Amino acid sequence: MSALPPTNDDSAIWDIWLAQFRLPVVNVNAEVGTFKALSEAALTTDQLAAQLGVNARALAMNLAALCSMGLVEKRLGLWRATHLARTWLHPDGEGYWGYFTKQIDFNTTLRGRLLASLRTGKRAGDVGEGSGDIASRPAEWERGSMSQEAAEGIAKFMHAHSQAPALGAAAQSVFGELASLMDVGCGSGVYGIEIARAHAGLKVVLMDLKEMATEAQKFIERAGIGKQVSTAGVNMFTEAWPHGHDGHFFSNVFHDWSDATCRLLAKSSFDALPSGGRIFLNEILMDDDYTGPFPAAAFSLLMLVGTLGKQYSLAEFRDILGSAGFVDVEAVRTGGGYYSLVSGRKP
Numbered sequence: 621m622s623a624l625p626p627t628n629d630d631s632a633i634w635d636i637w638l639a640q641f642r643l644p645v646v647n648v649n650a651e652v653g654t655f656k657a658l659s660e661a662a663l664t665t666d667q668l669a670a671q672l673g674v675n676a677r678a679l680a681m682n683l684a685a686l687c688s689m690g691l692v693e694k695r696l697g698l699w700r701a702t703h704l705a706r707t708w709l710h711p712d713g714e715g716y717w718g719y720f721t722k723q724i725d726f727n728t729t730l731r732g733r734l735l736a737s738l739r740t741g742k743r744a745g746d747v748g749e750g751s752g753d754i755a756s757r758p759a760e761w762e763r764g765s766m767s768q769e770a771a772e773g774i775a776k777f778m779h780a781h782s783q784a785p786a787l788g789a790a791a792q793s794v795f796g797e798l799a800s801l802m803d804v805g806c807g808s809g810v811y812g813i814e815i816a817r818a819h820a821g822l823k824v825v826l827m828d829l830k831e832m833a834t835e836a837q838k839f840i841e842r843a844g845i846g847k848q849v850s851t852a853g854v855n856m857f858t859e860a861w862p863h864g865h866d867g868h869f870f871s872n873v874f875h876d877w878s879d880a881t882c883r884l885l886a887k888s889s890f891d892a893l894p895s896g897g898r899i900f901l902n903e904i905l906m907d908d909d910y911t912g913p914f915p916a917a918a919f920s921l922l923m924l925v926g927t928l929g930k931q932y933s934l935a936e937f938r939d940i941l942g943s944a945g946f947v948d949v950e951a952v953r954t955g956g957g958y959y960s961l962v963s964g965r966k967p
C-alpha cells in the first residue's frame with residue numbers, strides 16, 4: 621500500500637482544522653456580551669459594536685461565524701440571538717452553558733487572539749501576541765522580503781492547503797481560452813503548475829517576491845514542467861508588473877489585504893492587462909449578506925488574527941474589481957473544495 625495522488629476535494633480536511641474556531645468564537649462572544657445584547661434587542665453590526673465596545677469590522681466577521689452555527693441571525697440588516705443562544709448562552713438564563721464552555725476550551729491561544737482582535741480590530745501579532753508561529757508568518761511578506769528559510773516554510777504550508785483547490789481551478793475550461801497566464805502571489809506555484817498541466821497550450825508565469833519565486837522554481841522542476849512554466853520575482857506593490865499576459869490569476873491573495881489594498885491590486889492588474897484580458901480570483905467566498913457559510917467564516921477568522929484581510933463575498937469583489945474598471949464579474953464553484961473562481965474582464 622502506498623500514498624494516493626491528490627484529488628480536487630479535500631473539504632473533509634478543511635472541516636477538521638476549521639473546527640478549531642467553533643468553541644473559541646462562542647466563548648469570546650459570550651465574554652464581550654454578544655448573546656445577551658442580541659437577546660434583548662435587534663441591532664445592526666455598528667450598533668452592536670458601539671454597545672459592546674468592540675471593533676465593528678472584526679465583529680462582522682465574528683457574527684458571520686456565529687450565524688453559520690445557528691446562534692445569531694440577520695434579518696433586514698438587524699442581528700438577533702436565535703432561540704438556541706437565548707436559551708443556552710444568555711448569562712442570566714437558567715440554562716447558561718458559559719460556565720462550562722469557557723473552562724472546557726483548552727485552545728487559550730486562539731481564544732486570546734480572537735478576543736484581542738475583536739476588541740481592537742487589530743490582529744494578534746500587532747497587539748503583542750502571536751509572533752513566531754505560522755499565524756504570524758504572513759507579516760514577513762508584508763515587509764516585501766523574507767528569508768529563504770521563511771519562504772521555504774510558507775511555500776510548503778501554502779502548497780498543502782492549495783493542492784486540491786488547484787486541481788479544481790485547473791479543471792476550468794476558461795484557462796484554455798488564454799495564451800499566457802500570470803499567477804500573482806503564487807506561493808509554491810501549485811495553481812499555475814496545475815493550470816499549465818491541464819492546458820497544454822498555455823504559458824504560465826509564477827510571480828511572487830523573489831525569495832518565494834525561488835521556491836516556486838523548485839516546484840516547477842519537481843513537476844518537470846519548465847518548458848511551459850517560468851517564474852518572475854516581482855514585488856506587486858513596489859515594482860512594475862510584467863506585461864504580455866492575457867490573464868492574471870490570484871489565489872488566496874486578496875484575502876490577505878484590506879479593501880483599500882485589494883482595490884490597488886485590482887488597478888495594477890487592470891493596467892497591466894490588454895483589452896479583453898481576464899482577472900481571476902480563487903477564493904473561499906462569503907455569502908453576499910455576510911452570514912456564512914461556516915468554512916468561509918472560520919477561514920475569515922484566521923485572516924482576522926493573522927493578516928490584514930478577510931474572506932470577501934462576490935458582492936464585495938464585484939465592487940472592488942468594478943472600481944478598477946473590470947466588467948462581467950461573476951463566480952463559479954470550481955469543485956476544488958470550498959473554493960470559487962471569481963472572474964472579470966477588461967473591456
Ligand SMILES: C[S@@+](CC[C@H](N)C(=O)[O-])C[C@H]1O[C@@H](n2cnc3c(N)ncnc32)[C@H](O)[C@@H]1O
Nearest residue numbers: 761778782805806807828829855856857871872
Ligand atoms: C496566502 S499566500 C497564497 C499563495 C498561493 N497563491 C496559494 O494560494 O497557495 C499569499 C502569497 O502572496 C505573496 N505576496 C505577498 N506580498 C507580496 C508582494 N508584495 N509581491 C508579490 N507577492 C506577494 C506571498 O509571498 C504569498 O506567496
